Amino acid sequence: MSDIALSVSRPNEKPVRSAAGTLRTIQTVCIFIVALVIVSPLFLLAVASLKDDRFEILADMGSFRAFWVSNPTLNNFNEVGHFSGELAFGRYLFNSLVILVTTVCAGVIVNSMAGFVLAWGSVKGRAAILSVVIALYVIPQESIIMPLVVMVSRAGMTDTFAVQIVPWIASPLYIFLFYQFFAQLPKELLEAAQMDGASIFRIYRSIFLPLSLPAVATVSILMGIETWNQYLWPILVTQTDYARPIAVAIATFFGQDSIYWDRAMAASVLMMIPILGLYLAFQRWFVSSFVGSAVKG
């Protein structure tokens, strides 16, 4: 039936192609305008971070001057970019980067190994472990955070990098995403490698993991965004600058009587850059593979 549909509808469409082309161009332009409106707050942020005076920033916000900076300056970035002292955003950014990179790398390794064994291993009780993992997905971070704070403070782990990294490495969602991806790959891959006498870890490392780049990209982006945006957990477990992430530091601008918008904007831009880089690096694989796996998950 669909073949008939195609053969019937194709000839009809040809004569109107030029009209349809114009329509499509108009449509694309319209979508671009919508896209610009959607991202305009981010553009405002970038522009405002280059303005030196916080009162100017607020005054400009109400008009079209918000979209333009006549004498751009990097003063705000110089002001907040220190590595020690009151505005040590260089330090906070560094802390966040350490936490981000460690969590994502460890997370990809730990969760993909588990997902692989759950999909192709021969260990008994795999199905049971998988159903437990799926069930655990329901538990929200917010509802375990109270006892967890008590646990880590009894263990003397507060105010460390480890306390912000280790608890969030393993995650039911990412184990399941990897499991699902690996389970879709053909069984012959495993059998052929087993014939050659490769160990199960070897098979994972040199055959399945290299094939799972889309899954790695998806998990990296999702985990990266999640880690980068952590707010509740770090305010509960950090007290000093030592391991304080940039999100917590930016939030302290709001505690002041008069908000230093210029500094807050510059610090926010600093915070945007790494996650934007991560997103751009993996975006190619992310959209397609997320589109492939999202609804199934």
Next chain:
Amino acid sequence: MNMQQSTLRSQAKRPAGGKSDRGRLLQEASMLAPAVVLLTLFLIVPFILSFWTAMTNQPLVPRPTPLRFIWFTNFVRIFRDDLFWTALWNVSRFTFWILPVQCGLAFATALLLHQKMPFRNLLRGMFFLPAITSMVVVCVIWGTLFQYPTGPFNQVLGFVSGGYIQPIDWLGDPEWAMFSIVLLSAWQAYGFQMIVYLAGLQGIPDELYDAARIDGANALQRFWHVTMPGLRPTHVFVLLITTIQAFKLYTQVAILTQGGPKSSTETVVHYMVRAGFEEQKMGYASAVSVILFVIVLIIALVQRQLLRRFDV
């Protein structure tokens, strides 16, 4: 969604076991071990502890007074606290608003981006940008957008209405504060739901559209009779994920309004954190977290039931 199904699929694919030696099993176990140990330590143990702590008078820092098991006293106190009910009412209001705004935005943008057009990937990337923006940064930006009385929103409203609409104190007026939080939350989070919708749209076979075209269905009819039924599981998934997110509302409220003005943006999680850390009542806060878990669990079970009904 199809978790059980895919479990079965892989079980069918699995090579016949039996001849696996001890070395292989040991290797598999050590590959599983990190995830199992971490999940146990940092998810299962605190989860079980939260039920126990909820029935004690545990403080945040150890005190000389002995820890007492007080059964359901914490829960009774919570249910007698008006502020808790205010918080629950506020998150329900938030959910009521965020569902149409955020899911509508996600659905509309997904429909726009699903069509074939030049620069499609660039456009998809642009529409996803807010979703990678940290909530803290979103608060910085929207904090200026909401400025009273001369912020951009007030200026635009005044201009469009010819000065008829008076400037609104978006975050300072109890009538408006929660709605303002809805706006910025929807902008920040719709990107994920948009991608889920794109996946759903991609899952509808082209043949269905062709068949509808043959039958003489116009664009609107195709949308109504092909796209919408095809997206039914996606709609359920998106609506319930958004509902669960909404009940966990915390960061933007903690930063921008601290639950105010006049408790109009107090949320369940904010209430829990305040009980645990400002009043140092860990047992009480754990009881709130148990209630939060029960709410999320109910939503998830409803989702599962609905999806089972729609699953083909």
